[in-house]
Amino acid sequence: MRGEGVFLRVRDGLMAEWSARMDKSPQMEAHRQAYARFRANRKSDRKTSDFDPYHGWPGARYIALHTLSHLLIRTIALECGYNSASLAERIYAGDEENPRTGILIYTAVPDSEGTLGGLVSLAEEREFDRIVRRALTDARHCSADPLCAERLPQDPADFLHGAACHVCVFVSETTCERGNRFLDRRFLVPLTGDQDPVLTPVGLLP
Secondary structure (H helix, E strand, O other): OOOOEEEEEOOHHHHHHHHHHHOOOHHHHHHHHHHHHHHHHHOOOOOOOOOOOOOOOOOHHHHHHHHHHHHHHHHHHHHOOOOHHHEEEEEEEEOOOOEEEEEEEEEOOOOHHHHOOHHHHOOOHHHHHHHHHHHHHHHOOOOOOOHHHHOOOOOOOOOOEOOOOOOOOOOOOOOOOOOOOOEOHHHOOOOOOOOOHHHOOOOOOO
């Protein structure tokens, strides 16, 4: 593979404070319960005594970083000259014992298109700050709102995303490492009609 990439690290303290609040929120609990239903509906061993419906749950950190990654990919694709399907992501979410809060966005093509330099040029501090601000600003609104903004998995639904759709957050299947799952705009920016200030992580807003 020939290519280039951008690595973004979110401050560990910021993410730890946010995830501590989010783990107790009803919105995150709705995602956890949906994940349990998702596993129960698909695992052949769901009736065994050792079946853990929460095994593999990525956690609040992952959902925040994964959503931010998709927002950045969509914005970067508009400015760097790459097709969004040529970009890929790697999320380093970690946990409280091993905090890793990073996002790698890179080109994923085997030919010379991966060396155009457009992605690296956006990694300059001034340019990347503008990219992040634009991504978060655009995430506040979706043309599918209010349906998209209000989406949250509730029993018996077992889909693994909240306020996210093809209009605002989803990317191509070859770009996303989790098949457009574990995404929710409400954990990054305030959405229309959202009255719960606990959802927004201080420090990420433009």
